């Protein structure tokens with residue numbers, strides 16, 4: 001179709017995807033073979049079924065199990081090589097990758113090796129695939145404020161080339177964004193951007209907390225904001241972009257039907273929206289599919305899709321010359 005051809009040729013950025021969640025089925029199958037006791041299927045069809053999530057906590061549980069298969073620096077480089085290849089195939093020129101460094105450390109990768117693997121993988125992405133990568137080190141809310149402090153220690157202590165931000169993922173139910181303010185303050189004081197997830201599975205309160213307590217410059221998901229017109233005005237006025245991942249939200253149960261996804265509400269309120277895949281390997285999606293979905297489900301036109309791509313480029317923490325080339 002003309003829309004598919006347009007999207008396939010459109011230069012894009014992707015601002016929200018997780019390193020481990022980006023691993024292809026083939027990559028995860030290979031890792032599962034290396035760790036047969038890891039509880040992750042070693043057969044393709046079984047792995048597909050393993051990725052059928054009953055709800056958001058179930059998704060996080062599966063995510064952590066796959067994370068534990070990534071045990072070496074070489075695994076990290078393999079993930080980045082595969083990811084950069086997938087991005088290049090979708091004409092993504094720049095991506096910000098969320099790396100949950102504390103979880104990688106818990107899986108057995110020492111911090112110096114992790115930092116070196118990210119640097120090697122980033123060079124490889126550029127040289128082999130023509131894709132520029134940036135890093136967002138995301139704390140896992142499950143590990144509490146101490147985990148966030150350790151995340152900031154890693155980010156500031158090693159600061160691998162391409163480091164742009166500090167993030168916060170994991171659950172929102174029973175964990176308050178505001179509790180992570182000290183770690184975010186420290187990261188921001190050292191020049192990192194604040195890019196937490198908020199309002200993925202809960203309502204506007206946590207998005208407000210991300211904006212006020214964590215000084216979020218962009219927000220992962222943020223779809224819970226749709227219920228609060230005053231918050232939508234705030235995000236629009238202060239130009240705080242939301243990284244929206246419709247397929248992710250459907251697969252994790254964050255929305256119950258794709259037609260009910262609030263993306264059109266967010267855009268109608270003037271909030272900058274960028275499209276992202278979140279965990280493309282686990283949600284069976286890619287960035288072009290997210291653009292196509294916006295056309296198919298929400299009736300977005302080619303000029304509107306181009307505007308989404310431009311909003312993404314403006315929201316990227318990349319070098320200005322790269323941004324200009326994408327815009």
Ligand code: ADE
Pocket residue numbers: 018021063169170171197200248278279
């Ligand atoms: N970690 C990986 N994907 C995530 C998501 N969608 N929300 C929160 N934490 C995550």
Ligand code: ZN
Pocket residue numbers: 016018169197220278
């Ligand atoms: Zn995410």
